[in-house]
Amino acid sequence: MTGPEIELMVNAFKALADASRLRMLGLMAERERSVEELSSLLDLKGPTVSHHLARLKGLGLISMRAEGNTHLYRLDGDALHALNRDLLTPDKLAAVTADVSGEAWERKVLRDFFDGERLKEIPASRKKREVVLRWLASHFQPGLRYPEKEVNVIIGRHHPDFATLRRELIGAELLRREAGVYWRAE
Amino acid sequence: MTGPEIELMVNAFKALADASRLRMLGLMAERERSVEELSSLLDLKGPTVSHHLARLKGLGLISMRAEGNTHLYRLDGDALHALNRDLLTPDKLAAVTADVSGEAWERKVLRDFFDGERLKEIPASRKKREVVLRWLASHFQPGLRYPEKEVNVIIGRHHPDFATLRRELIGAELLRREAGVYWRAE
DNA sequence: TATCTATTTAGATGCCCATCGAAGGAGATG
DNA sequence: CATCTCCTTCGATGGGCATCTAAATAGATA
Numbered sequence: 102m103t104g105p106e107i108e109l110m111v112n113a114f115k116a117l118a119d120a121s122r123l124r125m126l127g128l129m130a131e132r133e134r135s136v137e138e139l140s141s142l143l144d145l146k147g148p149t150v151s152h153h154l155a156r157l158k159g160l161g162l163i164s165m166r167a168e169g170n171t172h173l174y175r176l177d178g179d180a181l182h183a184l185n186r187d188l189l190t191p192d193k194l195a196a197v198t199a200d201v202s203g204e205a206w207e208r209k210v211l212r213d214f215f216d217g218e219r220l221k222e223i224p225a226s227r228k229k230r231e232v233v234l235r236w237l238a239s240h241f242q243p244g245l246r247y248p249e250k251e252v253n254v255i256i257g258r259h260h261p262d263f264a265t266l267r268r269e270l271i272g273a274e275l276l277r278r279e280a281g282v283y284w285r286a287e
Numbered sequence: 288m289t290g291p292e293i294e295l296m297v298n299a300f301k302a303l304a305d306a307s308r309l310r311m312l313g314l315m316a317e318r319e320r321s322v323e324e325l326s327s328l329l330d331l332k333g334p335t336v337s338h339h340l341a342r343l344k345g346l347g348l349i350s351m352r353a354e355g356n357t358h359l360y361r362l363d364g365d366a367l368h369a370l371n372r373d374l375l376t377p378d379k380l381a382a383v384t385a386d387v388s389g390e391a392w393e394r395k396v397l398r399d400f401f402d403g404e405r406l407k408e409i410p411a412s413r414k415k416r417e418v419v420l421r422w423l424a425s426h427f428q429p430g431l432r433y434p435e436k437e438v439n440v441i442i443g444r445h446h447p448d449f450a451t452l453r454r455e456l457i458g459a460e461l462l463r464r465e466a467g468v469y470w471r472a473e
Numbered sequence: 474t475a476t477c478t479a480t481t482t483a484g485a486t487g488c489c490c491a492t493c494g495a496a497g498g499a500g501a502t503g
Numbered sequence: 504c505a506t507c508t509c510c511t512t513c514g515a516t517g518g519g520c521a522t523c524t525a526a527a528t529a530g531a532t533a
Binding site for chain 1: 300313
């Protein structure tokens with residue numbers, strides 16, 4: 102109903118909107134590649150390559166296999182195909198529009214409590230707080246699992262008190278937790 | 288054959304990697320929209336909307352029709368479909384890879400003469416030897432200066448006869464030397 | 474002509490992020 | 504154990520870009 106589904110789309114496009122990452126995908130499509138190999142082929146330092154790999158992993162586009170210390174990364178062709186198929190369909194655009202012209206009240210709440218992406222304060226009223234929490238929950242991709250550290254980072258982008266918000270998300274059953282690992286409900 | 292092709296891909300993804308532009312596409316998919324209309328629906332100022340429209344026009348995704356002073360923009364559904372179809376195909380990724388590791392032939396040479404990072408033998412043919420030398424040269428950072436001892440170490444990681452290879456690199460003008468100090472050419 | 478309105482261009486600002494060096498694991502080897 | 508190698512994480516920096524205000528353009532109205 103609420104459609105910040107759009108943030109997921111933006112995230113996917115941003116992940117692909119980088120020459121280094123596209124080159125890495127091309128190289129990993131041929132065969133599995135070590136970080137060092139990508140680093141020398143692309144003339145980038147190791148940390149930079151690791152950063153890009155993390156980003157691509159977040160999209161579910163690559164898989165990793167460890168062989169000794171070496172980490173070998175490979176492109177998941179099926180995932181790429183699925184992404185290409187689903188990325189820009191009319192359905193998606195419709196969802197985007199729903200997001201824009203959706204519930205006026207919810208949009209007003211978000212406008213009131215947010216300064217850009219930054220949550221000015223946590224709403225005291227339960228209903229308003231739930232709007233904010235749903236907006237936060239939409240930043241977690243269904244099906245993915247997040248360690249607590251990453252949950253804190255994602256929430257922390259919008260408000261310093263990530264601990265309170267994280268608990269509230271669990272309480273509202275928008276996120277679920279087991280053994281220190283979090284995922285989006287439903 | 289070397290591909291600024293990749294810059295086109297990056298540009299397309301970047302144009303789509305923005306929530307405002309995606310929302311605008313969604314709205315323009317329903318019906319044609321004026322700048323003012325988009326502006327109020329998205330809660331953005333006029334100039335910002337114009338900026339985004341220019342970006343989307345650069346992708347060929349929208350068309351404009353003037354009616355008096357008002358400019359009415361509309362999504363070109365066919366263009367969108369074509370973009371979605373062509374954006375992330377294996378062909379494109381192959382082109383990207385060609386951009387990185389050059390001609391397929393060069394990649395084949397490297398595969399033939401290397402066992403992992405170890406050069407099995409120095410190619411006798413001049414063209415093949417040059418491919419290997421360029422690969423070796425890529426392990427020297429442009430702008431840095433290397434004493435001869437370090438040059439030997441770096442080359443020695445890949446082949447025991449570092450002296451021959453070092454001289455070949457100078458001969459091919461891929462490395463330069465002055466007073467016993469080496470650096471990467473260009 | 475002057476004026477009003479819709480849009481575009483120019484210039485400035487602030488945030489996001491690609492990249493790097495340094496430091497911190499973690500497996501292998503001896 | 505110590506050490507080496509490969510990778511990841513952390514913190515900092517610089518460049519690009521979304522957004523804004525102010526000014527310029529252009530059509531409509533009178």
